[in-house]
Every structure is written in C-alpha cells, then in structure tokens.
Amino acid sequence: MASKAVYITVRLDLECMEAEAISDEVVADFICEMDYTFTAPEGCGITITDTEICGLNE
Numbered sequence: 001m002a003s004k005a006v007y008i009t010v011r012l013d014l015e016c017m018e019a020e021a022i023s024d025e026v027v028a029d030f031i032c033e034m035d036y037t038f039t040a041p042e043g044c045g046i047t048i049t050d051t052e053i054c055g056l057n058e
C-alpha cells in the first residue's frame with residue numbers, strides 16, 4: 001500500500017451579516033473550529049485518511 005502527504009491551500013471567503021467587520025481573532029477561532037471534510041472522487045481508488053490545519057497564511 002502506498003501513502004503520501006500533500007499540502008494544499010484553501011481560500012475561505014467569509015461574510016457576517018451581523019457585523020461591520022470580522023476580526024483576526026474571530027477568523028482564527030473560526031478556522032480552529034471548522035470541520036474540513038474532503039471526499040475523494042468516487043471510483044478513484046484513493047482514500048483520504050486524515051486532514052490537518054497547518055496554519056494561517058497571512
């Protein structure tokens with residue numbers, strides 16, 4: 001069985017109707033609590049075994 005770790009960048013466009021601005025602290029908390037569920041395409045033969053948030057690009 002083969003395995004490999006790859007790193008990807010994901011952009012999140014955030015919007016909050018109840019606020020004038022979204023603070024960096026709110027964004028950091030949001031990212032820590034977010035459920036990142038990636039699903040491999042059906043029939044491709046590859047299974048995603050784990051995901052990890054590795055940091056915030058500034």
